[in-house]
Amino acid sequence: xxxxxxxxxxxxxxxxxxLLVLFSAALGIYRLTKLQIAAAEEEKRHPVVENVYTQVxxxxxxxxxxxxxxxxxxxxxxxxxxxxxxxxxxxxxxxxRVILETAMLLKEAGFQWNDTMPVSAHxxxxxxxxxxxxxxxxxxxxxxxxxxxxxxxIDKLYADYEIDESYQENERRLxxxxxxEMMIRSFSMSNVFYFANDIDLKMVTHIKExxxxxPGVNIVxxxxxxVENGDVLPHEIGYIxxxxxxxxxxxxxxxxxxxxxxxxxVGKSGLEQSCEADxxxxxxxxxxxxxxxEVTSVNVTQEPVGGKTxxxxxxxxxxxxxQSLLDQHCQMLRETDYxxxxxxxxxxxxxxxxxxAVLGMATLPTYNLAELLEDYNSVAEQxxxxxxxxxxxxxxxxxxxxxxxxxxxxxxxxxxxxSTYFNCQRDYLxxxxxxxxxxxxxxxxxxxxxxxxxxxxxxxxxxxxxxxxLMDYERLYGLGEPLGLESxxxxxxxxCPETFEKLGIQWYIGELVQAGIGQSEIQxxxxxxxxxxxxxxxxxQRYRPHLIDSYWNHTMTEQLxxxxxxxxxxVAQNNASVVYRYIEEGMIGAASTxxxxxxxxxxxxxxxxxxxxxxxxxxGTDSFVIGYAPAENPEIAFCAMVEGGKYAKYMxxxxxxSYAECYPQSRIGRSLxxxxxTGGIS
Numbered sequence: 026x027x028x029x030x031x032x033x034x035x036x037x038x039x040x041x042x043x044l045l046v047l048f049s050a051a052l053g054i055y056r057l058t059k060l061q062i063a064a065a066e067e068e069k070r071h072p073v074v075e076n077v078y079t080q081v082x083x084x085x086x087x088x089x090x091x092x093x094x095x096x097x098x099x100x101x102x103x104x105x106x107x108x109x110x111x112x113x114x115x116x117x118x119x120x121x122r123v124i125l126e127t128a129m130l131l132k133e134a135g136f137q138w139n140d141t142m143p144v145s146a147h148x149x150x151x152x153x154x155x156x157x158x159x160x161x162x163x164x165x166x167x168x169x170x171x172x173x174x175x176x177x178x179i180d181k182l183y184a185d186y187e188i189d190e191s192y193q194e195n196e197r198r199l200x201x202x203x204x205x206e207m208m209i210r211s212f213s214m215s216n217v218f219y220f221a222n223d224i225d226l227k228m229v230t231h232i233k234e235x236x237x238x239x240p241g242v243n244i245v246x247x248x249x250x251x252v253e254n255g256d257v258l259p260h261e262i263g264y265i266x267x268x269x270x271x272x273x274x275x276x277x278x279x280x281x282x283x284x285x286x287x288x289x290x291v292g293k294s295g296l297e298q299s300c301e302a303d304x305x306x307x308x309x310x311x312x313x314x315x316x317x318x319e320v321t322s323v324n325v326t327q328e329p330v331g332g333k334t335x336x337x338x339x340x341x342x343x344x345x346x347x348q349s350l351l352d353q354h355c356q357m358l359r360e361t362d363y364x365x366x367x368x369x370x371x372x373x374x375x376x377x378x379x380x381x382a383v384l385g386m387a388t389l390p391t392y393n394l395a396e397l398l399e400d401y402n403s404v405a406e407q408x409x410x411x412x413x414x415x416x417x418x419x420x421x422x423x424x425x426x427x428x429x430x431x432x433x434x435x436x437x438x439x440x441x442x443x444s445t446y447f448n449c450q451r452d453y454l455x456x457x458x459x460x461x462x463x464x465x466x467x468x469x470x471x472x473x474x475x476x477x478x479x480x481x482x483x484x485x486x487x488x489x490x491x492x493x494x495l496m497d498y499e500r501l502y503g504l505g506e507p508l509g510l511e512s513x514x515x516x517x518x519x520x521c522p523e524t525f526e527k528l529g530i531q532w533y534i535g536e537l538v539q540a541g542i543g544q545s546e547i548q549x550x551x552x553x554x555x556x557x558x559x560x561x562x563x564x565x566q567r568y569r570p571h572l573i574d575s576y577w578n579h580t581m582t583e584q585l586x587x588x589x590x591x592x593x594x595x596v597a598q599n600n601a602s603v604v605y606r607y608i609e610e611g612m613i614g615a616a617s618t619x620x621x622x623x624x625x626x627x628x629x630x631x632x633x634x635x636x637x638x639x640x641x642x643x644x645g646t647d648s649f650v651i652g653y654a655p656a657e658n659p660e661i662a663f664c665a666m667v668e669g670g671k672y673a674k675y676m677x678x679x680x681x682x683s684y685a686e687c688y689p690q691s692r693i694g695r696s697l698x699x700x701x702x703t704g705g706i707s
Contacts, residue, residue: 075316078111078214081286082325084306085248085579087332089262089296091341092574094581096253097262098297098394103249104229106131106221106242108207110214111313113241117187121200123239125192128199130235131221134228138221140202141209141269148194150175162270166208209270210288214313219288223249248331250290255394256348257341258386260414261512261572263295264398295512296335296572303576306332331579338382338574338588346683347373347387350676351665355389358670364645369409370668372416374555375680378659380590381559381568383510384684386552388415417514420548421666424638425478426651427543429561429608432471434498435486436604437597443607446470449481458535460484475611475636476618480542487541495541496521501596502557502567504549509569509593514552520545543640551664554651559662561612562634562653564605565597612636613656616677624675630696631655633681637674644669654681660691 088099106127114120131138143156143163152160152175164173167181182188182201192200203220212218220242224232229244236242250265267290268274277285285291291305292298309329314322351371358365375385390411392404405412413419435441449466452459462480466473474482487495499505499519506516518524520540525532528546539545552570560567569591576585597604612634616626626633635652650673653662663680665673685694 075314075321076214078313078315079310079326081216081289082309082311082327082329083247083289084308084329085331086250086265087304087306087579088334088581089304090334090336090581091254091257091339091344092337093340094336095341097257097337097341098250098252100248101251102246103223104226105219105245105247105249106224106228106232107245108212108218108220108241109243110212110217110241111315112243118189120241121186121188121192121204123241124200124203125196127220127232127239127242128203130231131224131228134224134231136221136224136228138203139206139219139267140199141267142202142205144175144178144202146198146202148198150179150198158270162209163205166205211286214315216286216288217245252393252395252398254341255396256391257344258337258339258572259392259394259397260388260412261295261386261417261510262394263297263299263512264293264394265290265297266293267291299511299513300335300573303335304332306330306579333585334577334579334581335573336575336577336581337572338377338384339386339572340384340687343375343683343687344385344387346686347375347385347680348389348391350679350683351387351389354672354676355667355670358667358672362671365670368667368670370415371666371670371673372414372419372551373663373665373676373680374416374551375661375663375684376555376559376570378559378562378653378662380588381556381570382574382588383570383572384661386414386416388413388419415666415668416551417510417512419550419666419668420515420517421550421647421649421668422545422547422640422642423543423549423554424640424647424649425480425543426554426557426636426638426649426664427541427547427549428475428478428483429557429612429636429651430498430502430504431483431486431490431495431541432475432608432611433502433561433565433596433604434490434495436471436607437498437599437601438490438494439599440489441471441486443472443603444470447474447482447485449479451481453481453484453538455484455488455535455538460535460538470607472607472611472614475608476614478615478637483541484538487538490541492521492537492540495537498596501594502560503553503594504547504557508553508556510552511572515550517548517550517553518546520547543638551666554649554666555662555664558636558651558653558664559659560594560596561605561608562659562662565595565601566592567594567596569593609634609656612652616652616656620675624672624678626678628700629681630700631692632657633677635674635677639671642669646671648673650674650677652677655692655696658692660693 085100089097091097128138143153143159145151163178164171167178169177169181179201182204183197186204188197188200207218210218232244292301307330310327312324312326351373355368355371358368369390371389373387377384390409392411397404446468448468449462451462451465466477466479469479469482496519505519507514520536522532524546536545540547556570571588573588575587578585613632616633616635633652633654634656635650638649639646648667648670651664653659661684665676667673681693685697688694
């Protein structure tokens with residue numbers, strides 16, 4: 026009986042334990058289910074918010090190098106201070122604190138931050154005098170009336186961004202300026218704000234130490250544009266700068282550049298601007314995932330591709346030699362000729378006759394590109410307008426150098442031939458006005474007329490040609506319109522009734538004969554006249570002048586394309602070899618005339634062909650020379666010009682010497698080396 030009772034007791038105890046376990050499991054399942062249901066309900070009420078933003082990774086800009094591969098502008102690795110929206114405080118006052126503290130760190134270290142707001146930096150606030158477009162844009166951005174004052178704009182920023190009076194007034198203005206810069210740069214999850222550029226390693230370290238207290242502030246290592254040789258073609262190289270307005274940004278997009286950000290820097294002038302599409306490369310893409318307001322991942326989905334390297338036709342050493350030569354010639358005139366005491370301006374252009382590649386281009390006065398970028402106003406405000414490249418944009422009467430064009434028109438049209446003589450008795454009566462020559466040349470043909478620069482021969486020839494025919498040949502030579510240089514060039518204008526009407530002056534029939542000798546109201550550039558010389562050297566074949574030789578990949582390990590010669594016009598249509606034989610004969614004669622020994626162009630081992638001109642100008646007279654060498658098999662063509670000066674032809678010998686030094690294997694180089702080693706002209 027006891028055994029039965031014991032067995033029943035153990036059975037009941039075991040059953041109870043089993044029931045207890047089952048009950049506990051059921052209770053756990055119930056509670057877990059209830060929690061899951063509650064969590065699901067909670068999730069329905071508060072769903073997880075996940076957003077993915079794309080951010081641009083700027084591509085490294087392509088370099089610009091000379092014909093030997095020496096860099097003119099390139100890049101260096103530098104550090105930029107940025108603010109990223111994903112980490113920046115959403116609370117306006119907290120953000121203001123971060124902005125001010127970051128700016129103070131920069132100020133203490135001597136760095137500038139980006140603030141282009143067109144309002145003075147100190148109270149009382151006024152608009153910048155020379156920034157009307159920016160002021161209009163600012164009022165539009167702040168949704169203010171057109172008559173709003175600078176103070177109204179500042180007050181609107183104070184209110185919109187809660188920049189309260191707990192800050193000093195100069196601090197409030199500082200914060201407002203940066204807030205406005207962030208606005209116009211479209212600061213967003215996809216677009217970082219560049220607070221300051223090119224800071225040093227000491228500042229980088231300091232910022233990184235304080236990043237915990239400066240949320241959103243970060244350092245990025247990027248390629249920064251740097252000027253390696255700012256003396257070489259500063260006007261034609263140009264510079265880069267920020268996108269200044271929504272209109273400029275829209276224009277870039279219209280031109281097919283769809284991946285720009287408002288924080289990007291773009292070409293603003295010269296080759297930096299005209300070759301923007303090639304130089305800028307392709308930006309990369311970074312994806313930022315934000316979950317419930319917190320950044321949860323950052324992934325690079327597309328690596329940036331650097332821009333192309335552009336190799337120029339320019340030789341930096343040769344260009345420096347031309348610049349020095351031009352400067353020395355003007356200095357010589359100032360020191361030796363009282364009439365030239367104020368001569369400070371001129372230009373030289375040297376072209377490769379095979380394709381009109383620009384080998385050298387000097388302009389005076391000039392500047393260093395790095396100095397311009399450092400302090401634009403100090404360069405721009407210097408005397409004689411150094412920002413003008415007189416080689417490509419200076420407009421001048423060509424004077425007697427133009428007679429080569431009149432001669433071409435006469436010979437090619439059949440109005441004269443090589444044996445046609447006109448009689449020069451110093452005076453020439455045309456209609457009711459008497460024009461004059463510098464000499465009494467008696468019976469003279471076209472070649473001799475070019476050598477001695479007889480005005481009367483070309484007066485009579487112009488009369489026989491008529492204005493329309495003369496202008497046809499001017500245009501064939503490339504006058505009256507831009508030549509199409511990659512960085513841009515001026516077209517000037519021709520002497521004709523249409524030009525006179527635009528200038529508001531009366532056209533008289535006598536202007537025809539003046540036009541035939543490069544006077545009247547004709548305006549050309551030294552680049553155009555160097556092209557005239559090259560076209561004569563090529564017996565009427567005119568090539569488009571160019572600065573770009575080739576395009577390479579970013580690291581310059583692979584050539585992508587090369588500039589091909591571009592024939593744009595054939596000037597002489599009727600027996601060009603005969604036409605240019607007479608013209609060249611006259612130009613060789615001009616080069617053979619006596620000059621001081623240091624400038625003499627005889628006994629060089631080859632012939633030189635030149636034509637000089639002393640056109641009237643507001644400065645009195647300018648001095649021009651055009652030509653090419655060797656005359657027998659031309660390698661280079663050139664134009665040299667001095668504003669209000671004399672003896673431009675005295676520079677020809679030194680142009681040839683400088684070319685020979687830089688291109689010793691050329692015929693000019695070999696010949697001049699031979700002359701110097703055998704005791705010839707030095």
